[in-house]
Amino acid sequence: xxxxxxxxxxxxxxxxxxxxxxxxxxxxxxxxxxxxxxxxxxxxxxxxxxxxxxxxxxxxxxxxxxxxxxxxxxxxxxxxxxxxxxxxxxxxxxxxxxxxxxxxxxxxxxxxxxxxxxxxxxxxxxxxxxxxxxxxxxxxxxxxxxxxxxxxxxxxxxxxxxxxxxxxxxxxxxxxxxxxxxxxxxxxxxxxxxxxxxxxxxxxxxxxxxxxxxxxxxxxxxxxxxxxxxxxxxxxxxxxxxxxxxxxxxxxxxxxxxxxxxxxxxxxxxxxxxxxxxxxxxxxxxxxxxxxxxxxxxxxxxxxxxxxxxxxxxxxxxxxxxxxxxxxxxxxxxxxxxxxxxxxxxxxxxxxxxxxxxxxxxxxxxxxxxxxxxxxxxxxxxxxxxxxxxxxxxxxxxxxxxxxxxxxxxxxxxxxxxxxxxxxxxxxxxxxxxxxxxxxxxxxxxxxxxxxxxxxxxxxxxxxxxxxxxxxxxxxxxxxxxxxxxxxxxxxxxxx
Amino acid sequence: xxxxxxxxxxxxxxxxxxxxxxxxxxxxxxxxxxxxxxxxxxxxxxxxxxxxxxxxxx
Numbered sequence: 001x002x003x004x005x006x007x008x009x010x011x012x013x014x015x016x017x018x019x020x021x022x023x024x025x026x027x028x029x030x031x032x033x034x035x036x037x038x039x040x041x042x043x044x045x046x047x048x049x050x051x052x053x054x055x056x057x058x059x060x061x062x063x064x065x066x067x068x069x070x071x072x073x074x075x076x077x078x079x080x081x082x083x084x085x086x087x088x089x090x091x092x093x094x095x096x097x098x099x100x101x102x103x104x105x106x107x108x109x110x111x112x113x114x115x116x117x118x119x120x121x122x123x124x125x126x127x128x129x130x131x132x133x134x135x136x137x138x139x140x141x142x143x144x145x146x147x148x149x150x151x152x153x154x155x156x157x158x159x160x161x162x163x164x165x166x167x168x169x170x171x172x173x174x175x176x177x178x179x180x181x182x183x184x185x186x187x188x189x190x191x192x193x194x195x196x197x198x199x200x201x202x203x204x205x206x207x208x209x210x211x212x213x214x215x216x217x218x219x220x221x222x223x224x225x226x227x228x229x230x231x232x233x234x235x236x237x238x239x240x241x242x243x244x245x246x247x248x249x250x251x252x253x254x255x256x257x258x259x260x261x262x263x264x265x266x267x268x269x270x271x272x273x274x275x276x277x278x279x280x281x282x283x284x285x286x287x288x289x290x291x292x293x294x295x296x297x298x299x300x301x302x303x304x305x306x307x308x309x310x311x312x313x314x315x316x317x318x319x320x321x322x323x324x325x326x327x328x329x330x331x332x333x334x335x336x337x338x339x340x341x342x343x344x345x346x347x348x349x350x351x352x353x354x355x356x357x358x359x360x361x362x363x364x365x366x367x368x369x370x371x372x373x374x375x376x377x378x379x380x381x382x383x384x385x386x387x388x389x390x391x392x393x394x395x396x397x398x399x400x401x402x403x404x405x406x407x408x409x410x411x412x413x414x415x416x417x418x419x420x421x422x423x424x425x426x427x428x429x430x431x432x433x434x435x436x437x438x439x440x441x442x443x444x445x446x447x448x449x450x451x452x453x454x455x456x457x458x459x460x461x462x463x464x465x466x467x468x469x470x471x472x473x474x475x476x477x478x479x480x481x482x483x484x485x486x487x488x489x490x491x492x493x494x495x496x
Numbered sequence: 497x498x499x500x501x502x503x504x505x506x507x508x509x510x511x512x513x514x515x516x517x518x519x520x521x522x523x524x525x526x527x528x529x530x531x532x533x534x535x536x537x538x539x540x541x542x543x544x545x546x547x548x549x550x551x552x553x554x
Contacts, residue, residue: 175548179540182512183533189516190529198520323530325512325537 010252014083020255026262029250032177034238034266035184035274037120037314037334038113041382042237043278044312048216049383051225053209059227060275063234064267070235070242071251074397076260078404079251086248090396093403094428095417100352102396102432107348109389111365114158114341115372116379121334122147122154124315124327135311135380143376151374158335159366162342163359169343173336181269183329187321188277191284194321212283216310219294232457233383234271239390239460245397281317282310292316311380342366384443387456391439394460395467399428402468402475412475420480427474435466497546504543511536 010019046056082089091099119133126132126147133147142148161169192198195208202208217223241247242263251259285293293310314334318326346362353361372378378385407414417425439459446453515529 175541175544178509179512179537179544182509182536186512186516186529186533189513190519190526193516193519194526322512322516322533325530325533328537 010083011085012088015252019253021253021259022255023259023262026250026254026259027265028174028177030262030264030266031181031269032174032266034263034270035177035181035333036270036337037117037330038337038382038386039184039270039274040278040314040318040330040333041116041120041312041379042386043275043280044282044314044317045380045383046225046230046275047209047212047279047282048220048223048310048312049225050213050217050223051230052213053206055225055227055230056276056279059230060234060272063231064264064271066231066235067238067242067267067271068261068264071247071263072257072260074401075242075245075247076251076254076257078245078400079248080254080257081404082248083252084248085252086246086400089245089248089400092415092418093399094425095422097423098417098425098429102393103348103351106393107345107365108368109392110341110345110348111368112372112378112385113389114338114345114365114369115155115375116382116385117334117338117341118151118155118158118369118373119334119376119379120314121158121331121338122151122373123313124318124330124334125154126150127315127319127327132313132316133311133376135309135376139377139381140375141377142374147376148374152370155366155370155373158338159342159363159370161335162339162346162366163362166340166343169336169339173340176332176336180329180333181274183318183322183325184269184274184277187318187326188273188280190321191277191280194284194288195280208287209283212286215286215290215294219310229455229457232455233387234267236390236394236457236460237271237386239387239457239464240393243390243397243460243464244394245400246393248400278314278317281321282312285317285320286310289320292320338369342369345369384456387458387460388440388443390460391443391456391463392436395432395436395463398464398468399431399471402471406472407475410472410476412479416475416479427471427478431467431471431474434470435463438466439463501543501546505540505547508536508539508543511539 010016051059078089084092087099087103090102094102123133129150131144131146131150133143136143192203197203197208236243247263254260282293293312293316315327315330318330320326322329342365343362345365345368346358349361349365350356350358403414403416413419416422416427439454439462441447442450442454443456443459444453511532515524515532518524519526519529
């Protein structure tokens, strides 16, 4: 799947039959897309959060199966029926101005995701120079000055490369993908050897894992990450892509529905093998050189009576396992993820200010990502961030779902903004923002119902369902009857 | 040339995986794994661009 096709062609028309692609393209794309820098960060967080090995193996299995089914049966049927990009499909339903607002939100979230990747890359670049980082107590707290400076350098390089264009990096990312998957596998196998877990007995006994959890909890206090939480996270960490329908833009090129199974390769290589391998890296480090994974709390940090905290430094973890190849892998994985993300964020910002240059907007996005990357808490709390990402963007998929399947059955007009010439369909705006606001409140603020705040991924489906129901009800209340002949062409819409 | 490059890529991937499996059996040490992984990495990025990725940006 080429970026130019997915982003630069057929943006406001259905993909013609002549441009359709076979399943192989999608399998290759998903394999590369989901074996990324984030996997080095997310895997160890499961161990640090106290997930048991059996829960992790079975929970990730079930969650990834559910994610694949969601892509196949939620996204693909609509993608093949309409063959529009997400943005154009949304524009037809919600109006051009609302899509720009959605794009801005999407762009900002992209920047934060890219920021986490800048942190990951900087962690690897710092290893040869002896620069490590600690995660400060405050969310917007900086790490040590040398690491912050390294983040700035790495972020600037990534932003400048992104501003130079996308295609060379995309090609490089495609070439690197199979090698990265091999490095992930090697890391996992080496870690098992380092943990002396090389027989069926030791693997099934799992003592190497419980010992690592115990070490983590000696420092970080008791935590738990139960089975269903793992299932929900694995299912919904890409909520914006499947429940949120972002991958309509990808699957509109699919020749057949069979392409909808392609995400399974990304899920089971990237979100299964790679996550477990990355978690094993931390377990091995805690066994062999715990002093490298445990950092004493800095002076002035909030002292809660614990001797220190466990920090998963992706570069260090990979270096201890497979040496320089590991460092190169973390740098490339972080870079090839951050680069297109910054590029897409730049395009989103350019959509808000159409007269601005793409280069300038990409540099702005890069600057935001670099600033975000300087706060290590962002990558340390990546489990929460990706859930929040799905909570914010996912519900828009419910609007598309209801518009496609239900509105006509209820005697209502689908693609209402297109037919009424609206720039903002208020029904979509309210249906989106209301549940998302409630979801974000519960995620960010401690409440009586959720004294430890709501785990972000738990909010994705309730917000999605609430958004869909609200959209249906609001359409019933707000839509005016439009004879078919009064439809306004999409390119001739006016602000109301 | 293309076939040769593809075979080389395959061998470099094996250099990433096989030594780590041999580490599990105790046949090689960790240092050997690290060296072969680096050799495999260099080999992959030399051989693979010859045959992969030319059509992806078209």
